[in-house]
Amino acid sequence: MQIHKSKNKQDKKKKKVKEFINIGLAGNANVGKSVIFNQLTGLSQTIGNWPGKTVEKMEGHLNSLGYRFNIVDLPGIYSLSTYSLEEIISREYLVSEEVDVIINVIDATNLERNLFFTFQLLELKVPMILAINQMDILRKRNLKLNFERLEEIFKLPVIPVVAVHGTGVYQLLEKAIELVVYHQPTSHYIQDGKKIHEQLSNNDKKVNNDLSIKERFHFPDLSSILKYGKEVETRIYELIKNIDIHLEYFSTFNYPSRFLAIKILENDEEIEKIFKANQKTIYIINLAENYRNELEELHGEDISTIISSEIYTNIHKIIEKVVIVKARGEKKLVWAEKLDHLTTHSFWGYIILILILAGIYFFTFLIGGFFGGLIEDFFEVLSNIIYSIYGEDDLWVKIFWEGGLGGFFGGLSGVLVYVIPFFLIIEFLQDSGYLPRAAYLMDRFMHSLGVHGKTIIPMILGFGCNVPACTGCRIMETEREKKISIALTSLIPCSAVMAVVLGLVGRYVGITWVLILFAINFIVIIITGKILNKILPGQCTELIMEVHQYRIPNYSVILKQTWIRTKEFIFKALPIIIITGFLLEIFFIFRLLDPINFILSPITVYWLGLPAITGIFLIYGILRKELTLVLLALLANSMGTTLLGLLTPLQMIIFSLVSMLYIPCFATIVLIAKETNWKYALQIAGLEIGMALLIGGIINWVFFFI
């Protein structure tokens, strides 16, 4: 598949002429990549998916210095191997014709590990700028970097940046232009103190984007720093020779021969596919295997350890040359250390985790409820005006008003107002660096469900909305863990479910039952995890995760991210909500779905002890879970009573419980199917329906006999 795609791309390549400079922002997680991205692109960002993949693609553009820039924020990764889908996507993207220049964002306070990734990027031979970020923190730690030395070593532009203050950020663009126009790093081209873009005429500013920028770029000879030890290097040389024989074939994949050689030596599964796809190149796989065995025997280590060690040795030499310790000892951030200690404490850590989860709900509901109420009141007023003009019986007014606009306002007041504060708080947690701590605390417990601690991150996200949370499960490294994580996350009571439970049970029955319902939900999650852990083949992998130091969240990043996600929601989800509301109203008015109530009545009426009408509500609830409550309230309204007149407390409990568990909402199911496959999505749905009916029925019958 992949190979075919690449070939098609190759055909199109020649025709494509774009007038953008395309920049890929690459770097480790949490180095300030997104801050730089925000500084540059402001509110022009969009979130999409990588073609055919479920990994998020952040894209934005800007006009600056007479050029148009298209900037893609790549996922934060540590290597260009095949550890996660993000790594594979990143490297395929970086060598494609879509990227002209890489900006490698490097955390100055963590040079060694960051440069490991830089070294991998350098092997791609794509025009690159090194942006050394967090220079302010480095200075606070009494350290200094020799930038002239760095440029000498890397022979590429190296720019000091303080992303949070915007320092150095635009210089990155200037350097990008230089690389694109002069096809090489050009510090010596600067004449009369004039910056490069000031020397250019408007004609120069036309950029033809095919691969030509990369092909014409004189990538500096960095063999002095990239060279491995002699044993490894001679074997890589042999492999390159063999690859170059078939250069015509390999060049369609855009990877430099040396990169291919290193990766095939490293036993990289994806690169191996390229070699396998051509009869003539299969033999190189065997050759690489022989070399690998020789090296492993020679060093007594496996190949990845050998290569990583040699890269780190090379990095170490550079660090010694460029890092200058100004005074004795590094200063540390005391409050961050203390906060870290507290939030990972064996007792307080868990208390804080619970408080944060409660805080998510509280914050979401307090703000959401307030604004939701305002919008509803506004709708009421409008409603009264409309009905006083057109009368209450006009069918079309009813369909249009209740269905279309009602759906719109319902979407605003019922969903959007909750989504925004939720995104805010999640972005806050993400930016401050808390979430990995939760993973650390919960790792042991999550293992009993067949996954490692990282799963807790999408699960926390799931409290707001299962849909993005299930996408978040892509952080899991193996297919098996992704599947389990998705199943667990889809069972987390999202804010819509919360609305049902609080609005029904919380309001009319009492808080005790709300807690009992949550306890039941929690138990169901554990049971599901245990079942899947047994059923799914394979083993639980171990957690390997970087924990960053706490930092004061950047409010501008948080606000922008929240806005972008909200925008996404408005354009993608709100139309569906409105259309559904519209259809619903039509179905309702023409009583199209009544037969379903009849068919479902053995389950709803007999087994669960609910009124027959709830059958149809539960069907609607698949679309959006809070609909179950909304429709119930509408029905009560039209009957001139309250919810208390419609359902007994026991029925409310059972109804809420079933709403909570019975199925992931439609959007979540679709997403699960996209992330895994339809069979699995339907299996999860089936499992959840089964458990909801089982538990709901048991409660009903227990109380019946009491």
Add this chain to the structure above:
Amino acid sequence: MESLIKCLIDCLIGEKLKVLRVNAGYHAKRRLANLGIIPGVQIIKKKAAPFRGPIEVIVKGTSLVIGRGLAARIVVLSDNSK
């Protein structure tokens, strides 16, 4: 000068250690190697999560959390003289 070879989970919190071997599978090993856990490297055991949870180590100035099962397969040399 007393040195001891043991696995990472048996070490004390705050101990300075030198990695000797990682006896893990291909993927985990490559991942750890990429993140700097390679033979010969100095690490500090920073903390261990409660209820026999994962281990946090400092390697090359960054904190890395490693699942307990994997940490059990990292063989280190503990140098008590320091």
